Amino acid sequence: MMRSGGIDTASADRASASVQDARLISRLAISLAAGASLLSSPAFAQDPEAPERLEDLIPDSALENPEGWAEQGVPQSATDMEDAPPEVEADSPLDAMPLVTVPWPTEIELPEIDPLDAEEDIQFAEFPFETPALVDGSEERISDELVLVFPSDLALFPLRDEFLARFKTLSTIEELDDDANNARLAAQAREDEELLQRMLAVYGYYDAQVIRSVQGLTELDPIDAPQAERGVRFDIIPGAQYLFGNIDLGSLATTSRFGDYEALRGAFEILPGDPALQDKIVEEQADLDRALGESGYPFAAIRAPELLVDHARQEADLTMIVTPQGKYRFGSVTSNRPDFLSGRHLGTIARFKPGQTYQRSEELDLRRAILATGLVASVVITPVEVQAPVDGEPGVVDMQVELVPGELRTIEGSIGYGTGEGFRAEASWQHRNLFPPEGALKVRGIAGTREQLLGVTFRKNNFYGRDRILTLDAYASTLDYDAYDARTISLTGTYEQVSTLLFQKELSWSGGFEILATQEREADANGNFGPRETYFIGALPVYALWDTSDSLLDPSEGFRLGARVSPEISKRNGGDMQTYARLQADGSYYYGVNDKIVIAGRARIASIPGAPRDEIAPSRRLYAGGGGSVRGYGYRSIGPSNSNGDPTGGRSLLEFSLEARIRTPLLDNSIGIVPFVDAGTVGVNSTPSFDEIKIGAGIGVRYYTSFGPIRVDLGVPLNPGPNDDVVGVYISLGQAF
Structure with missing residues (x-):
């Protein structure tokens, strides 16, 4: 058996022999050291057996005639001393050792080694290889x-x-x-x-x-x-594929007191006898961890798996110690900054309710929702036990939120251009938490060729529910179009549940009110504006959207269906009170042919029943044309017009669009091309008419970024009017629909 590899038994035998040799050498070294110690013992002056000193061995005559003294040779006593072995005391460790003599290396004669005969039957493989090592x-x-x-x-x-x-x-x-x-x-x-x-x-x-x-x-x-x-x-x-043998999951069985063991063991889909796939261990460990987190075990721990391979059984025993550490329910949400984002408000954001079985996904969802507010730089959520499990009943954990506030004041700006609309620049200043929690104040302005605006907006996010927004907006604006110009003061209020880039919803809705006073005038047959007329208008708009698409800015599959109803009452100075409704339905569909091509289609129908067109303020009528409508035509340039060709607006509308969104390999697949065709018509009556349909076609370029595509479209009117341009250019963020 082995853990993470086997042991080489031959190597072990060699290691044992080496140890014995080392012990023998050590004993020999000790003996030699003891002998050397005795031989090097100092000689005392009173010892008669002590060897002579150097001064005694060299006489004074040697100093007077060194060469002559050297020619006399070595005394016989010295020669005898060289040939005789040294005397060793009887109790010395060296006394028991025989005298070892080793000849000088130059005196050793080694036997000659005969060269090996060449093996002529060795063959080297050629490439491509002809003879495989496997039989089949x-x-x-x-x-x-x-x-x-x-x-x-x-x-x-x-x-x-x-x-x-x-x-x-x-x-x-x-x-x-x-x-x-x-x-x-x-x-x-x-x-x-x-x-x-x-x-x-x-x-x-x-x-x-x-x-x-x-x-x-x-x-x-x-x-x-x-x-x-x-x-x-x-x-x-490959040989035989090993199977799983014994499987030890620690104390996972203790979850049976809460009735969860069967489900949790079923989440770990490895049984004895299954193939011993290491990838399967990693996969099933993640599944079990997820199941524990979703079943009420916030403190569960899983140790790293250990695999014991038994070659005799051709099995691998798996040990993965699981410690559930008790089951719990959600308690309350607490905050370390109650004056900034209170625990009560965070509890409103959370999708779970107190008493609900703890789920890790709900904890992670709350963290993402807090980050999505845009008010915090970081957030950490920690389950804290406030009541331990007792007698098979789950305990209670509070969600302790520790957050660090982020930058709250922002300045934003955007610039766009569209044929018929001209240039449009927008800037804003916002304090996102001026009225805690999540009460924002925004001041914005628009300066453009056709539009100017100054407004103040109060916005309360997550107001009485997750992703529900209360908005109050007051603004003054001027609009200057070929069909009309208007000077407007408005106050609107909206309560809505909308999709965000982080949390796209299948159903979005909104409802609110709109009060405005506007002075408007229309162009006559000669293109000259007449006198201004004042309208006082009140409306109660309601909107709903069913969205199954896979992205807000760049969908590739799914559909969207939306409807808007706005009953309105209008009073013109010198005229009668008028009541009517503005109705609109939108639908779009997205089909991904493959990962490079998406076919997208859109349709819109709108109507204003209840009042004659001339009794409706020009800014409340229906128009078509532009980047989000029929490309190739100017903004709001399609529809009934006067003798000078200027649009006057209508009471019914139809629009259709079809385009192919094609990704190219340019710039690492970040460039796309979009051929498109659009069509639309506007009628005087409340029932749509096909008497005159304007068609535009063209091609667009998309630069795909992490936050969505940047769009540039070039459209050509196929049946232009006298005031239509040869080509329309549209630049924006996101797809056209």
Whole structure:
């Protein structure tokens, strides 16, 4: 058995022998050290056996005639002393050791070694390889330099396709195929061999063999040998696939007191006898962790899995200690900054209610919602136990929110251009939490060729519900169009539930009121504006949208259906009171042909029943044309017109659009082209008419960013009027619809 690899028994035997040799050498070293200690003992002056000193051995005559003294030779006593072995005391450790004499290396005669005979039957493989190492194998060519061979019987290795796809993404040879010389390719081959062994273990083949064969990679081959003459081949003999044996999940069974064990054990879909796939362990650990978090266990912990491989049984025992640590319900939400965002307000944002079984997804959702307010720089939510589980009943945890406020004041601006609309620049200043919690004040202004505006807006986010917004807006504006110009003062109020970029909703709705006073005038047949007329208007607009699309700014599938109803009452100076309703329905559909092409279509129908057109203020009538309507025509230029060609507006409207959104490989797939065709008509009566339909066509360019596409459309009117331009240009953020 082994944990993370086996032990080499031959290496262990060699290590044991080395230890014994080391002990013998140590004993010998100790004896030699003891002998050396005795031999080097100091000689005392009173010792008669002490050796003579250097001064005693060299007489004074040697100093007067050194050469003569040297020619006399060594005294006989000294020669005898060299030949005689040293005397050792009887109780010395060296007394028991025989005298060892070793001849000088130059005096040793070594026997001659006969050269080995050349083995002429050795054959080197040629590339492409002709004789596979497997008796019955099938080749999978990865590249010109890399071949893998598997057993032909798919039952011996059924995961071949998945294995190959994974190996291609990890192979060092495949990654550096273009610039590999011989030395580098040889090193890459060794790395890929280790990679294959690790991958086979991941798939449960712990006794697998990988046979590496190379061509053109020996030391004698030139470093720049042609690529066609070199290659690497791996023959894979997978062997038996190991199965899971015993599975230990720690104290997971303690969740049975809350009735959750069967469901939690079912979430961990590994049983004894299943193939021992390491990827499956990771996947099922995540599933079990998710199930614990969604079943009321906020403090559950899972230790890293351990796999004990038993080669005798061809099984792998899995140990993954799970500690549930009790089941809990949600309590209240608390805040470390109650004066900024109170716990009560955060509880309104949360989708869970006190008493509901704890779910980690609800905790994460609350965190995302707090970040979506735009008021905080960071937020940390920690479950805190306030009541422990007792007698099989879940405990209670409060959600403790610790947040750091972010920048609250912002200045924003935008610039746009559209044919017929001209240039339009908008700027605003906003304090997003001037009236806590989430009460924002915004001052905005618009300066443009056709429009000027100054307004103040109060906005209360998450007001009595998640993503519900209360808005009060007061503004004064002037509009200058070919059909009319208007000077307006307005007060509006809206309560709505809308989609956001973080939380797109299937159903959005709004309701509110609108009170305005406006002075407006129309152009006559000669294009001259007549006298201004004052209108006092009150409206109660209601809107609903059903949205199944997959994105707010760049949908690729799904549909949207919207309806708007606005009953209104109007009083013109010198005229009678008029009541009417402004009705509008919109629909769009998105079909993804593939990941590069999306077909999108749109239709709109609108009507104003209840009052003659001339009794309705020009700004409340229906118009068509422009970037969000029929491209190729000027803004609000389609519809009934006077003899000078200026539009006068109508009481009915029809619009259609069809376009293909095509992604290109330019700039790393961030550029798209969009051919389109639009059509629309505006009628005098409340029933739509097809008497005169304006058609526009063109092509657009999309630059895709992380927050949505930037749109530039060029449209051409196919049946233009006398005042229509040759081409229309439209620039905006997001798709046209």
